[in-house]
Amino acid sequence: xxxxxxxxxxxxxxxxxxxxxxxxxxxxxxxxxxxxxxxxxxxxxxxxxxxxxxxxxxxxxxxxxxxxxxxxxxxxxxxxxxxxxxxxxxxxxxxxxxxxxxxxxxxxxxxxxxxxxxxxxxxxxxxxxxxxxxxxxxxxxxxxxxxxxxxxxxxxxxxxxxxxxxxxxxxxxxxxxxxxxxxxxxxxxxxxxxxxxxxxxxxxxxxxxxxxxxxxxxxxxxxxxxxxxxxxxxxxxxxxxxxxxxxxxxxxxxxxxxxxxxxxxxxxxxxxxxxxxxxxxxxxxxxxxxxxxxxxxxxxxxxxxxxxxxxxxxxxxxxxxxxxxxxxxxxxxxxxxxxxxxxxxxxxxxxxxxxxxxxxxxxxxxxxxxxxxxxxxxxxxxxxxxxxxxxxxxxxxxxxxxxxxxxxxxxxxxxxxxxxxxxxxxxxxxxxxxxxxxxxxxxxxxxxxxxxxxxxxxxxxxxxxxxxxxxxxxxxxxxxxxxxxxxxxxxxxxxxxxxxxxxxxxxxxxxxxxxxxxxxxxxxxxxxxxxxxxxxxxxxxxxxxxxxxxxxxxxxxxxxxxxxxxxxxxxxxxxxxxxxxxxxxxxxxxxxxxxxxxxxxxxxxxxxxxxxxxxxxxxxxx
Numbered sequence: 185x186x187x188x189x190x191x192x193x194x195x196x197x198x199x200x201x202x203x204x205x206x207x208x209x210x211x212x213x214x215x216x217x218x219x220x221x222x223x224x225x226x227x228x229x230x231x232x233x234x235x236x237x238x239x240x241x242x243x244x245x246x247x248x249x250x251x252x253x254x255x256x257x258x259x260x261x262x263x264x265x266x267x268x269x270x271x272x273x274x275x276x277x278x279x280x281x282x283x284x285x286x287x288x289x290x291x292x293x294x295x296x297x298x299x300x301x302x303x304x305x306x307x308x309x310x311x312x313x314x315x316x317x318x319x320x321x322x323x324x325x326x327x328x329x330x331x332x333x334x335x336x337x338x339x340x341x342x343x344x345x346x347x348x349x350x351x352x353x354x355x356x357x358x359x360x361x362x363x364x365x366x367x368x369x370x371x372x373x374x375x376x377x378x379x380x381x382x383x384x385x386x387x388x389x390x391x392x393x394x395x396x397x398x399x400x401x402x403x404x405x406x407x408x409x410x411x412x413x414x415x416x417x418x419x420x421x422x423x424x425x426x427x428x429x430x431x432x433x434x435x436x437x438x439x440x441x442x443x444x445x446x447x448x449x450x451x452x453x454x455x456x457x458x459x460x461x462x463x464x465x466x467x468x469x470x471x472x473x474x475x476x477x478x479x480x481x482x483x484x485x486x487x488x489x490x491x492x493x494x495x496x497x498x499x500x501x502x503x504x505x506x507x508x509x510x511x512x513x514x515x516x517x518x519x520x521x522x523x524x525x526x527x528x529x530x531x532x533x534x535x536x537x538x539x540x541x542x543x544x545x546x547x548x549x550x551x552x553x554x555x556x557x558x559x560x561x562x563x564x565x566x567x568x569x570x571x572x573x574x575x576x577x578x579x580x581x582x583x584x585x586x587x588x589x590x591x592x593x594x595x596x597x598x599x600x601x602x603x604x605x606x607x608x609x610x611x612x613x614x615x616x617x618x619x620x621x622x623x624x625x626x627x628x629x630x631x632x633x634x635x636x637x638x639x640x641x642x643x644x645x646x647x648x649x650x651x652x653x654x655x656x657x658x659x660x661x662x663x664x665x666x667x668x669x670x671x672x673x674x675x676x677x678x679x680x681x682x683x684x685x686x687x688x689x690x691x692x693x694x695x696x697x698x699x700x701x702x703x704x705x706x707x708x709x710x711x712x713x714x715x716x717x718x719x720x721x722x723x724x725x726x727x728x729x730x731x732x733x734x735x736x737x738x739x740x741x742x743x744x745x746x747x748x749x750x751x752x753x754x755x756x757x758x759x760x761x762x763x764x765x766x767x768x769x770x771x772x773x774x775x776x777x778x779x780x781x782x783x784x785x786x787x788x789x790x791x792x793x794x795x796x797x798x799x800x801x802x803x804x805x806x
Contacts, residue, residue: 198535199348199528202316206309213305217356220298225363227291228506231284232371236499238280241273295360302356309352310345317341320535326607327566328541335417340534343412347527354521361514368507375500400459406526408452413530415445456523547626550633553714553745555618557581557604562613564599564768573599574768577613580761581715586746588756590786591765597749599768601719604747606631635708638719641700643692648677649684651692652706659710671706672736673699705736716746753790762786 207214271279321329321337422438558581564574574596581587589597602608603615606627615622622630632655643651652667653659664684668674676699680686692700708716718737734755737746750756757776764772764779764786772784779786 197528197532199313199344199351199532202313203309203348203352206305206312210305210308213301213308216301217298217305218359220294220301221356221360221363223294224291224298224360225367227287227294228364229367229371231287231291232367232499232503232506234280234284234287235502238277238284239498241276241280298356298360302353306349306352310349313345313348314341316535317344323542325541325543326602333417333420335420336413338420339413339416340531342416343527344531344534347524347531350520350524351528354517354524357513357517361510361517364510365507365514368503368510371503372500372507375503404452404456404459408449408456409526409530411445411449411452415442415449418442418445459519544623544627547624547629548620549626550617550629552633553583553618555583557715557745558616559600559603559610560613560616562603562610562615564596564603564608565611566608572611572768574603574610577768577770579763579770581745581747582760583745584743585760586748586758588748588750588759588762589765590750590753590756590762594767595765596768597765598719601636601717601747601749604715604717605634605636632711633713634715634717635711635713636717636719637701637704637708641692641704643688643695643700643703645687645690647682647685647687648680648703651688651703652684652710654707656707656710663710664706667706667710668702670709670736670739671702673702673706676702702736709736714745716744717749718746719749720751753786 317340419442422442559577559579562574562577563572565572577596577600579587579600589600591597599608603610606622609623617625617630644654648668649661649664652664656663661684665674668677668684677683677686686694688694688700688703692703695703737748738758748756748759756762759775761773761775762779763770764784766785772779772782772786774782780790781787
């Protein structure tokens, strides 16, 4: 059963393919699991046979030697009859009970060994799936990954592997359960074909129950999964946005929203419990009613046999009761499988590559920037059919020059930076690096030669040294300290009790905004990038922090190619060329003096700053 399921050609979902691929490699574990299931069924069937013989022996006179001739079933097996020949009834009964215990021990060992083999296989698949999920997230293009909420990704990462483990355990349980059902049906058939009517009535009733319950269980499981996914996203965002929640006084509202969602989750979970709990009592009570009726009928059926009614009736009751329990287990497995199918569907939707965009894997390796970076007639549509974020952009960034982009929010400045960083690809036009289209260059090799410092600096919960050296594996402490010195960060680092070994906390919360910014700049400087992108790196800093960061940038830009995105015009006065953007288009370009002489938007904004006398606080948003 499990092998047939694993090899099913109709099921081509990513999770099933992973299970089959792993099963081919771990065929020994699969073989052990299947063999143990067979052994359990065989041991159970033999135990029932031994119990039948034991009751037969017990029903004969206890005094004297056992009469084999009065036990036709025992006499039908010559070797077994030879063993029991000449012994007393009590000895025979003791031997049979001992054999039953041994068979149960074998069955228990087979169950234990099968559970271990299944568990090993399930955990191997889970390990591979966790790695595959994480790698797939990292291999998504940035535009594809950004469509998902962080909480949703975390939910899939957490529930997906567990859903696959549950599916494998379900298949294993189904194999054992079906074999046991076949065993019990065989025993009942051997006792009397007429008694199979009871088994079929039992199975038919259980099937009707499943037809009613399974759709409801599936619908409820889907609703539970959607609520759980939404709740995971909400809680993750609340934790990430603690600073905003505190400063906005929105903590209580956030807590109440989570409470509302947890209440909804509780209600759907309770409804699922009610649905899953229906099957057990029915499958428990129904056989007792049937056995009561059949016990009377058995007198008519078995009463004509010379062996008497007791052995057949006892064995029948035990077999039917075991069959009932097995059918109940089978029904529970189907219900769990239906409930788990929703999680598997979510996982397979996430793993399905057909509707995903992945990072390009080919292209020429990038070495160094020698001449220029050029954007030629570049358009960018984040969403097809909507207004473009960039339109007909033509920008040249010569090697060793500093280029600045200015414009109001939404003008397209950061979109240009994202294109240069390889996070998005132009919808139309091209970006060339020394004449080679960026799409023809190996993206990873290009990204390793650029440095990005943005307003929203991300730091890992690690030491300052580890954060500076991130992206530059093998960097020496001397190089790390030199980069920190150039970024004007060495001063505050040396004053910390643990210096470069200081842990910065989650997202660097133990450091001020200016300190985090200088750590980020040090990280970029350590890489010695061919292109340094400063995306509003100083817009959120106080005057002193901005001055320190700006001094570090001024020293760094003398030998490097830099793209600066700024609101404060005073920070880009020395740029070799300034591009003014508005609504995704370049409306002015030139150096500071040329733009002032042009008398356009840039000059107007500059005069406003001069008139206000607040170059450090007035921005292009004014």
